[in-house]
Amino acid sequence: MSIGATWAGTHVFTATRLIEATSIGQVQAAVAETTGPIRALGTRHSFNDLADTSGTLITVTGIAPDPQLDQSARTVTVGAGTRYGDLAVWLEGRGWALHNMGSLPHISIGGAVATGTHGSGVTNGCLSDAVQALEYVDAAGDLRVARRGDDGFEGLVVGLGAYGVVVRLTLDVQPTFLVRQDVYRGLSWERFLDDVPAVMSAGYSVSAFTTWAEDTLQQVWRKSRINDADAPDPTWLGARFERPEEAGLVGVPPDNLTVKGGVEGPWLERLPHFRLDSTPSNGDEIQTEYFVDLKDAAAALTAVRALSSDIAPHLLVTELRTVAADALWLSGAYGRDTLAIHFTWRNAPAAVSALTPRIEEALAPFGARPHWGKVHTMGADAVAAVTPRLADARAQFERLDPAGRFANSHLQRLGVRV
Numbered sequence: 001m002s003i004g005a006t007w008a009g010t011h012v013f014t015a016t017r018l019i020e021a022t023s024i025g026q027v028q029a030a031v032a033e034t035t036g037p038i039r040a041l042g043t044r045h046s047f048n049d050l051a052d053t054s055g056t057l058i059t060v061t062g063i064a065p066d067p068q069l070d071q072s073a074r075t076v077t078v079g080a081g082t083r084y085g086d087l088a089v090w091l092e093g094r095g096w097a098l099h100n101m102g103s104l105p106h107i108s109i110g111g112a113v114a115t116g117t118h119g120s121g122v123t124n125g126c127l128s129d130a131v132q133a134l135e136y137v138d139a140a141g142d143l144r145v146a147r148r149g150d151d152g153f154e155g156l157v158v159g160l161g162a163y164g165v166v167v168r169l170t171l172d173v174q175p176t177f178l179v180r181q182d183v184y185r186g187l188s189w190e191r192f193l194d195d196v197p198a199v200m201s202a203g204y205s206v207s208a209f210t211t212w213a214e215d216t217l218q219q220v221w222r223k224s225r226i227n228d229a230d231a232p233d234p235t236w237l238g239a240r241f242e243r244p245e246e247a248g249l250v251g252v253p254p255d256n257l258t259v260k261g262g263v264e265g266p267w268l269e270r271l272p273h274f275r276l277d278s279t280p281s282n283g284d285e286i287q288t289e290y291f292v293d294l295k296d297a298a299a300a301l302t303a304v305r306a307l308s309s310d311i312a313p314h315l316l317v318t319e320l321r322t323v324a325a326d327a328l329w330l331s332g333a334y335g336r337d338t339l340a341i342h343f344t345w346r347n348a349p350a351a352v353s354a355l356t357p358r359i360e361e362a363l364a365p366f367g368a369r370p371h372w373g374k375v376h377t378m379g380a381d382a383v384a385a386v387t388p389r390l391a392d393a394r395a396q397f398e399r400l401d402p403a404g405r406f407a408n409s410h411l412q413r414l415g416v417r418v
Ligand SMILES: Cc1cc2nc3c(=O)[nH]c(=O)nc-3n(C[C@H](O)[C@H](O)[C@H](O)COP(=O)(O)OP(=O)(O)OC[C@H]3O[C@@H](n4cnc5c(N)ncnc54)[C@H](O)[C@@H]3O)c2cc1C
Pocket: 007, 008, 039, 040, 041, 042, 043, 044, 045, 046, 047, 050, 051, 060, 080, 081, 102, 103, 104, 107, 108, 109, 110, 111, 112, 113, 114, 115, 116, 117, 118, 119, 160, 161, 162, 164, 165, 166, 167, 280, 281, 282, 371, 373, 374
């Protein structure tokens, strides 16, 4: 049976079998009764072989979301296979919100949390940072619960599928809020590099887009919570405020994007870039992303800009975002406020393979960490050098899964599993 490929077609799965579970009991039975390697698969939005296995893949996307809201604790507990966008609609209908969203609402919560998926905002942790508790099926098929505050919990949240199948998650929620997206074009690199943290703090969630080649940034999207927002400043840092109909993005059909141009709307229709009812991003693409300390932002961006003439021909767009520091052992933002430097490449694997090591070399002085779900060429030594709690995470995975059923060649190559 062919399992198919990742969403963007960048990796064809080699697993021999896919189990589409419709209940937690089925997940437990599948883990207990199959022999050999087994790994969880989400909505396939990663770009590499991270999720793959030589044995069985199991997905929990067919298990009913069954969201349970606890208003006094300010949490929601929901099936791990649920798409963020579906949970968001359910929460909004009850007057509640998540703190942030990734660029697309189509990803499963379990898969996004497992890779440290993030949106933007200097005070916003990654999506995984909202996890209060997780229920998972362990290597023996038993159902276990881990809660914030438990020993080793921080090593399980961004867990890369390396120790079990997460079936339900409890997430922090807050009362619903309105957001406005203001798009600015033509901010000069000079003004930006002068104080990157200040620009990236000019809203609840700020994204800067560039193709590296020009003297100005292509666009800056400032997403402001309405209660914290002043009216848009048409002359902000010398950049030009865009009317709604102008606010497109290179390589993306305008109808796929959420509403911009300063029009207020609920958080779930403004924090993601892409609409739930459309194709996110471009589709025919490869993604790469690195995380550096926000205080090194200007130097790190200058180092990448030196490669701009080689990068630009193969790039659709770069997005720069921020992630607040967290304590999750394998998070890209572990222990440091972070600038995320993202590349959406044209679907040209050879060019991307040639460029990524050069970008990694340029960013090495800044201790750049790779996004686990995207394409990179860092090996075990390089990953170990920038992941302070890697050995602790690995030891916990080995203890929970001594036979290595949830290990795969990707995790072994990166030194995450033995
Ligand atoms: C168009 C596009 C836009 C994106 N935008 C962003 C963005 O804004 N920010 C960002 O940070 N990333 C972004 N990504 C990357 C994406 O969020 C991550 O790759 C994420 O892991 C995808 O979730 P998924 O459900 O598809 O997981 P998959 O790719 O299916 O799996 C990823 C990992 O999660 C594990 N996993 C999945 N489900 C479970 C489970 N139930 N239990 C245990 N482990 C599990 C898998 O074993 C695997 O290791 C984007 C990707 C695409 C294609």
